[in-house]
Amino acid sequence: MGNTQQRQIVLDVIRESKGHLTAEEIFIRANKKRPNISLSTIYRNLGLLVEQGKILSISAPDQPTYFDHNVTPHHHLVCKSCGKLEDICDPKINVNDLVPKDYKVISTSLIITCICKHCQS
């Protein structure tokens, strides 16, 4: 029932990073810890870890999928220009109120596309 070495490495890489990583970045970092780990192993385990609720996947428009170690409810701000992804932690918005009763919520994703301060100049 424990994680395989490879699965643990994927999880470690994500948790060690404070930010948000793409599958490709995770692959590169995991490869340093365990050469020959394969990209399909990365993808398979990312899928499993998301399923298990241990990580979060973030799909923003025109961006590759990012993976996030932070699984507590929060939202995201993505800069359309440089792609930088930032967290917004604000419990004010309770998304569940919006969902009809006969639907079972799996996850929610609020992404705000913007131009960040740096890219406005």
Add this chain to the structure above:
Amino acid sequence: MGNTQQRQIVLDVIRESKGHLTAEEIFIRANKKRPNISLSTIYRNLGLLVEQGKILSISAPDQPTYFDHNVTPHHHLVCKSCGKLEDICDPKINVNDLVPKDYKVISTSLIITCICKHCQS
């Protein structure tokens, strides 16, 4: 400054559909109105129309990008199992409050992944 024929057809196809279409579906429908229109023309014009705020693009996890004729603020419910995409029109949530002042908001996207009634059985 007017739309080219091709661009107008892309817009028409989206507006004529009440639902949400993928680029591929738009391509098939546009091709009926104008054979030989090319897929890259579809993509280029979808990009432009999104830029101009005439349509909306929706990126949900594990789904192709959908395009929406409805540009008034609303949210989306996507079924993880069958992929069906539905609108939620509810103004209760005001996302802009969450954004730091020095960021310029381009668009917001709230997507709730769920299992729809039909897929729960």
Add this chain to the structure above:
DNA sequence: CTAATTATTAGGAATTATTCCTAAAAAGTC
């Protein structure tokens, strides 16, 4: 209106992100 300039197109190649396949290795079970 016609020539020059600019934008857009079709078609296909290329790229990117992701999934699928298979035989070998590892892990878990009895």
Add this chain to the structure above:
DNA sequence: GACTTTTTAGGAATAATTCCTAATAATTAG
């Protein structure tokens, strides 16, 4: 320790999207 199940590496395949190029269409200037 043999059997069963799961996972792996590696690469091929697929899907979605972007890029490239020469030809065409639209716009502007004269």
